[in-house]
Amino acid sequence: MVSNSEKYTEKKARRSLSEEKRHSIAGYLFVSPFFILFAIFGLFPMLFSFYLAFFKWNGLGEMTYNGINNFTIIFNDPIFWKSIYNTVIIGLLGTVPQLIVAFLLAYALNSQVLRFKNTFRVAIFMPYVTSIVAVAILFSIIFNNQSFGLVNSFLGIFGVEPIVFTQSEWGAKIAIAAMIFWRWVGYNTIIYLAGMQSISNDLYEAAKIDGATLTQQLRYITLPMLKPFVLFTVFMGTIGSLQIFTEPLIFFGGNLREEGITVVAYLYRDAFENNFFGTASAVAIVLFVIIMVFSVINLLVTNRLGRGKARKA
């Protein structure tokens, strides 16, 4: 039973909603689907992962509080540190040459002399569209351990002994980095190309009149004007390479060996192969912190570069 006075206040409250307020409520309701879905599939798993990092849990049995032991266990595991080292090395091997090549490709695609430009653009972007799993399977054939593998038979021409890629410290890393290179180089090329096309042609014309060579144009016009694009790709590349996962998983065919295990692969092995959800969550938190640190470094660098430019102007 609702008393009369309560009804009255309720009515009054409803009436007191101004037109403006009602509009804003409607607005929130319209955007709510995203937030509801995010809360269920994004926020909840994240918070639960933080919670789990302090428990032992195998997914089916009882959860038992474990304090910071999960962190102690992973920090004492040499393979965990190896996985961080691998991630960084594979990330560097995969992204640094990739960005350089993407820049050169974009420059070539943007040049006046090249014909069939659109065909090349599509061709270069194609790898990005292919499925990672397909790429990984293809590359495990290219980097096959046997002497008839594509890379090994090529090396064989020069009398090099076949490399056991899945078990070699550098072989595994190079193979995985090659997949990342192949898949992402087109994506970055298109971004650089877009950047280059946004540079006004007047600048190049003025430079030509002043007698600047192609190299000088590249160095003093293209490169500085592309800075924001380069920063964006470096930023995306850093975060992307910290999350390398599918490539090593498929390349090693399930048996994640320490030569090529990455942080996310390490997490996956703990959580979904062995059902040690506690330590897996602890790894997730450590990875979260690492990504935060890298992002902050990236931001600081970006800001500094931005300020430098402003001062010059």
Next chain:
Amino acid sequence: MNKVLKAGLVAGGVMAILAGCSSDEGESGTAGSSGGDSGVIDMWVFGTTGYEKLAEAYMEENPDVEINIQTTEMGDHHNNLFTALSAGQGAPDIAMIEVGEIERYREAQDRFVNLYDLGAGDVQGNYLDWVWNVGGSADGEFQFGLPTDIGPTAMYYRTDVVSEAGYPTDPAELAAEVDTWDKYATFAKDIAEATGKPVVDNAELIFNAKRDQASEHYFNRDNELIVEENAEIREAYDYTVDLINADAVGNMPLWTPEWGQGMAEGSYATLLGPAWMQGVVKGNAPDATEWMITTMPEGAGNWGGSYLTISEESEQQEEAYAFIEWLVSPENQLESFKDMGLFPSTPETYAAEEFNNYSDEYFGGINTAAVFAEAAEQVNDVYKGRNYLLVQGEIMTALNNVLSSGGDPDQEWEDAMERIKQRLERE
């Protein structure tokens, strides 16, 4: 009410319903969801079982029962089941669990029906003891599932490679000549000398063959790690290392293209595999006429097979049990064998006429079923424990390091033991 506000509320409401869906799924009674009260028995299986056909027959005999079978790929199947059990809802009435995966579910005894309560004790005698025991709890008080097919192992061999080394090609004669692991080692050396080919495809299968004949593996029944003290496992490891050092072990990892190619070309002499490997061999080497099967030295192991379990949340446990008891009875296991080549776990079936008259043209017209039936009765009843695959993976890493990178066997073994202990701290 303001129109804009109304539309917003509708949008919000739709989302709320969508969000709530996950919890309503159980009651909705749609195909493949949980065992609600709709009267339909949901069953999740993987692989090619041919159970749909048997279910049809069962439904004809029992018109009041409706069985709905859903087939998923093996990895996804077990993940879905694990998630459903972990969430506490959404599991089917009947779920198939592969023998290698069953350890994962041991902790969840409360989510399954103890089949002894439904009368499984009456049919226990139909099944091979070791198969039955693997599907039960360590103390034998709780039975998770009824056994379906099994995968007893035998020695597949290439007659061309074997005869080149001067060994008989007839299955019985070869089995008599290579009946111990010592003789197998000599056999390996002879093969290597005469043909330059390895005796096995990779380190994994030779290690597994020896391991499966041990009485205990990596954990004891109290789930304590015993692999380091277990002399039998160390012996299997050392035996594999010796063969590696004698250049008798190939480097063709399972399921890779070169492994399949090796099967077609006869790049190795023997394949120590289970009954269902017959299909794999035929698939990879359809034109090879050289493959034959005989018994393995000193016994056999088991690789593969499944259990049919009933979930605690099922509301038709008795009906579900009646169906699975019928489905994996000796008569119907014979049907599954004839239909899909599933090897029966019921010794009674081995005496059936069709089983005894069975012959396979691909394998030289011999009765392959009889070879595996003999193997099935030799398998040891071992307890595996839920971290079995973790230990196995680390030992394989050690052996592969010895094989491909020339690692020191003792050092690799110790490193593997270290890694195992480090990772088991997380349990």
